[in-house]
Amino acid sequence: MNAWNHYWYGPVAAIRPYLLMKCFLILLALDLSAVRLKAAYWYGLADFNVAHFRWLDAVQPRLSSAGFVAICLLASLLAFICAFGKVNRGLLAILFTIYTLTWATSMLDLFQHHYFLSIVLGCLIFFPSIHAGKFRTSTAEGSDGQQTVLTSAWAFRLLALSIGIVYAYTTIAKLNGDWLSGATLQRFVTLEKVEPIANLIGRVGLPQDSVWQMLAVGTIFLEIPLAAGYFLAACWDQRPTRLVHVPYVVLWLMALALHGGIEIVGLPIGWFSYYMIALASVYFLSPRLLERVARPIIGLLAEVLSRLQQLSESLTGRQQVFGLLVAVVGLIAVLALTGWAVDLPGSVDTFLLLGLALIAWTAICLVRGQARSAYPVILQAMIAGILVYVATGTSRTQYEYYLGLAHEHHRLGGYAESTLGFEKARQYTRGSRETARIEYFLARSWYARGDNDAALRHLEASLHHHAEDYEAIYLRGLARLATKKVDLALVDFERTLQLEPDWPVALAQTARLLVAHPNPQLRDVQRGLALAAQADRLALGRSIDAVETLAIAFAANDDSERAVQTAERAIALARRSGRNERAEQILKLLEQYKRTQRTGSP
Amino acid sequence: MSASTSLLFDAPVGRRRTFVNGFLVVFILVQLLLPLRYYSGAAQDDPRFSWRMFADPPLYSIEVHTTVEQEGRLTEKAVDLQASLPSRWQRTLRRRHLPLAAEKLMRWCCQKDNAVRVRLLSDRVLDQGQRVPKLRLSMDCESLEAVAIGPMQ
Structure with a gap:
C-alpha cells in the first residue's frame, strides 16, 4: 500500500501540472479553431451521419455543419477561458463533454488522437488548482540548492500512466510483419520526404531501400522507452538529483525525435505531434528549467490577475454594479463582433450564447455578493473571442471551410449551394492563382446550373489571372459549345489538348x-x-x-x-x-x- | 527530501482517498481493457480505441441495391453511392467494417429512394483484388430492421 500511495500521492513539482494545464488548453483551443473547424462542412452533408456509439446515435439530434461549428467554437472558447484563469473544475468538465462530442457525434473523424485528448481533458478536471501567484509558498530544496514548489497531484500521475499505456499499445500495434518490413510506412509517406535519410544510409554502404525498415523499427525502439518513461515520470521530483536528470533528458530527446520526425515526414495526424512534444517537455524536463522558461509569462499573468483583483476590490457597491454593467456590455460587443468576423455558420449564435451564459453567471455572482469574481472571467471571455477570430483568420479556416463545402455540394449535385460556397470562399482568396481557381470553380458551378453566360464571365476572370489553365479553357469550350459557338469551342478543346494531351x-x-x-x-x-x-x-x-x-x-x-x-x-x-x-x-x-x-x- | 516537506496541495485523505483510489483503479482498468476488444477478436474489424495509429486498415467494397415500386412493379437497382454519398463517408465505409454505419446507410437509402427494400453487400478486398464476402444485409424499409442474409464475420 505504501508503494501505491507513494506512486500516486508523492510530491510533484507544481510547475509541471500548472504548465501542462495552460499549454495543453491553449494548444487545444488553437487546434479546434485552426484545424478541426476546417472540416466542419462534412457534418450533416446529404443528411447522413453515424455517431461513434449506438446509444449516442439514437439520442443525438440531427447533426448539421452549423451545429458542429458551434461545438468546436464553444470548446475552443472554453479552452482559452480555462487556460487564462483559475482552475474551474465545472468549466473543465463542460469542456471535456463538449470536446468529446466533437469526435463522438460522428464517425467522419476516426483519428484516435481525439479520444486521447479526451483522456487528457478528463484528467485535467482533477488537476490541483494552482494559481500563478502561489508559486513561492511551498518549497523543497533540490540538489543544487534551488527551491522547487511541490504539490501532490494524483491526476497528473494518472495522465502520465495513461500516456504510457497509449505508447505501449501503439508499440504492440506495430509488432507485425507489415510494419516491421516498412511496408505500412511506405503507404503513408512519400519517398521524397525521407530522401535525406535514405541518402545518409546509402553513404554508409547500406541499401537505400532499407530506410523504410529502419524508420519502422526505429519508431518501436523510441516508443518502448517512452512508455516506460511515462510510467515512472513525475516520480523523479521526489529525488531530484542530477543523475536522475540525464535519462529524462534522453527521453525528452527521444520524444522530440519521434514526434518531430513524424512532422518532418508529413504523416497526416493533425497537431498530435505538438501535443506529444508539449507533454514530453512537461513530464521529462527538469522543473527548474521549466520554471525558468515559464517565469516571465507566469509573472505577467500573476501581475495582471492581482491588478484586476485590486481594481475590483477598490470599487464600492454602486461602482461595482456600474462596472459590471460596462464589462457585460463590452463583453457582448466583443463577442458579437468577433463571432460575426469569424464568419462561419453558427459562429455569431455560439459567441452570443457564451455571452448570455456569462451574463447569467455574472448576475448570480452579483446576487451572491461575489461580483468581484466576475471581472476576470469576463476579461478572459473577451480575450478568448479575439483569439479564436485571430486563429481562424490566420489559419484560413474560412477559406478551406467554404471551398470544401462548395466542392462537396457540387459533387453531390447541389449547384446552387456550391455557387454560394465558392462565392464565400472568394472573399478569402490570396494571390492571383487562388483567385483564378475560384473563378474557375464558380464558372463550373454556373455551367452546371445551365447559365452559360455567367460561366463565361467567370472563365474570362479566371483566364485573366491564369491564361494557361487547361481546365478553364476546356470549360470555356463547353460553355461556348452550349451557346452554339461551335468553332470557338473546337479552338478551346484543341488548345486544351496542346496543354494537357x-x-x-x-x-x-x-x-x-x-x-x-x-x-x-x-x-x-x-x-x-x-x-x-x-x-x-x-x-x-x-x-x-x-x-x-x-x-x-x-x-x-x-x-x-x-x-x-x-x-x-x-x-x-x-x-x-x-x-x-x-x-x-x-x-x-x-x-x-x-x-x-x-x-x-x- | 524529508517527509515533512510542505506541499502546495496535500494528498486526499480518509473517504476522499478511498474514492480517488477507486477512481484510479477503474480509470486504469478501462484503459487497459478497452484496446483488448480488438486484440481479443471481439471487434476485430473495428480498431477504434485500440491505439492502432498507423496500422493499415483493410479495404472493403460496399454495394447497395434498392427495390422500388415503379408502375406497380418492383424493380431492384444499384445505388450510385459515388454520386449521392459524401466522399468522406464513402472513404470511411471502405476503410472500416462498421455494422452500425452499414445499417444507417441502408436506412438512408430507404428514405432517399423511397424504397421498399434495401440490400447491402460488403466484401473485404484483399491485396490482389480478390474479394471475401463480409456482410450481406437486407432491410425492410417499413420496419427499418436489418437482417443478415449472408456472411457476418
Whole structure:
C-alpha cells in the first residue's frame, strides 16, 4: 500500500501540472479553431451521419455543419477561458463533454488522437488548482540548492500512466510483419520526404531501400522507452538529483525525435505531434528549467490577475454594479463582433450564447455578493473571442471551410449551394492563382446550373489571372459549345489538348465534336475515332464518357458492329456503378446502332 | 527530501482517498481493457480505441441495391453511392467494417429512394483484388430492421 500511495500521492513539482494545464488548453483551443473547424462542412452533408456509439446515435439530434461549428467554437472558447484563469473544475468538465462530442457525434473523424485528448481533458478536471501567484509558498530544496514548489497531484500521475499505456499499445500495434518490413510506412509517406535519410544510409554502404525498415523499427525502439518513461515520470521530483536528470533528458530527446520526425515526414495526424512534444517537455524536463522558461509569462499573468483583483476590490457597491454593467456590455460587443468576423455558420449564435451564459453567471455572482469574481472571467471571455477570430483568420479556416463545402455540394449535385460556397470562399482568396481557381470553380458551378453566360464571365476572370489553365479553357469550350459557338469551342478543346494531351475528358469531348461537327470542312471522323480510342485507353476502360464516345466514333466511321459492342460495354459500365439513367440513355444509342447494323442505314 | 516537506496541495485523505483510489483503479482498468476488444477478436474489424495509429486498415467494397415500386412493379437497382454519398463517408465505409454505419446507410437509402427494400453487400478486398464476402444485409424499409442474409464475420 505504501508503494501505491507513494506512486500516486508523492510530491510533484507544481510547475509541471500548472504548465501542462495552460499549454495543453491553449494548444487545444488553437487546434479546434485552426484545424478541426476546417472540416466542419462534412457534418450533416446529404443528411447522413453515424455517431461513434449506438446509444449516442439514437439520442443525438440531427447533426448539421452549423451545429458542429458551434461545438468546436464553444470548446475552443472554453479552452482559452480555462487556460487564462483559475482552475474551474465545472468549466473543465463542460469542456471535456463538449470536446468529446466533437469526435463522438460522428464517425467522419476516426483519428484516435481525439479520444486521447479526451483522456487528457478528463484528467485535467482533477488537476490541483494552482494559481500563478502561489508559486513561492511551498518549497523543497533540490540538489543544487534551488527551491522547487511541490504539490501532490494524483491526476497528473494518472495522465502520465495513461500516456504510457497509449505508447505501449501503439508499440504492440506495430509488432507485425507489415510494419516491421516498412511496408505500412511506405503507404503513408512519400519517398521524397525521407530522401535525406535514405541518402545518409546509402553513404554508409547500406541499401537505400532499407530506410523504410529502419524508420519502422526505429519508431518501436523510441516508443518502448517512452512508455516506460511515462510510467515512472513525475516520480523523479521526489529525488531530484542530477543523475536522475540525464535519462529524462534522453527521453525528452527521444520524444522530440519521434514526434518531430513524424512532422518532418508529413504523416497526416493533425497537431498530435505538438501535443506529444508539449507533454514530453512537461513530464521529462527538469522543473527548474521549466520554471525558468515559464517565469516571465507566469509573472505577467500573476501581475495582471492581482491588478484586476485590486481594481475590483477598490470599487464600492454602486461602482461595482456600474462596472459590471460596462464589462457585460463590452463583453457582448466583443463577442458579437468577433463571432460575426469569424464568419462561419453558427459562429455569431455560439459567441452570443457564451455571452448570455456569462451574463447569467455574472448576475448570480452579483446576487451572491461575489461580483468581484466576475471581472476576470469576463476579461478572459473577451480575450478568448479575439483569439479564436485571430486563429481562424490566420489559419484560413474560412477559406478551406467554404471551398470544401462548395466542392462537396457540387459533387453531390447541389449547384446552387456550391455557387454560394465558392462565392464565400472568394472573399478569402490570396494571390492571383487562388483567385483564378475560384473563378474557375464558380464558372463550373454556373455551367452546371445551365447559365452559360455567367460561366463565361467567370472563365474570362479566371483566364485573366491564369491564361494557361487547361481546365478553364476546356470549360470555356463547353460553355461556348452550349451557346452554339461551335468553332470557338473546337479552338478551346484543341488548345486544351496542346496543354494537357493525355487528359481523357478533353480527348473524348474533342472526339465527339470532331465526328459530329456541323461544318463538313471541320468534321474529321477518323481523327475523332483516334482521339476517342486514346481517351478510352488512358481512362483504362473505366470512363463511361470515353467508352460512349468511342461507340459514337465507331458509328460515325460506319463500323456499326464495333459501335454496338462498345455501346454494350458503356451500358454495363454505367449499370455497374449504379448510373442507371445514363445506362438508359446509352441504350437508346445501342438500339439505333443495332438498327443500322440490321438495315445498313442510320 | 524529508517527509515533512510542505506541499502546495496535500494528498486526499480518509473517504476522499478511498474514492480517488477507486477512481484510479477503474480509470486504469478501462484503459487497459478497452484496446483488448480488438486484440481479443471481439471487434476485430473495428480498431477504434485500440491505439492502432498507423496500422493499415483493410479495404472493403460496399454495394447497395434498392427495390422500388415503379408502375406497380418492383424493380431492384444499384445505388450510385459515388454520386449521392459524401466522399468522406464513402472513404470511411471502405476503410472500416462498421455494422452500425452499414445499417444507417441502408436506412438512408430507404428514405432517399423511397424504397421498399434495401440490400447491402460488403466484401473485404484483399491485396490482389480478390474479394471475401463480409456482410450481406437486407432491410425492410417499413420496419427499418436489418437482417443478415449472408456472411457476418
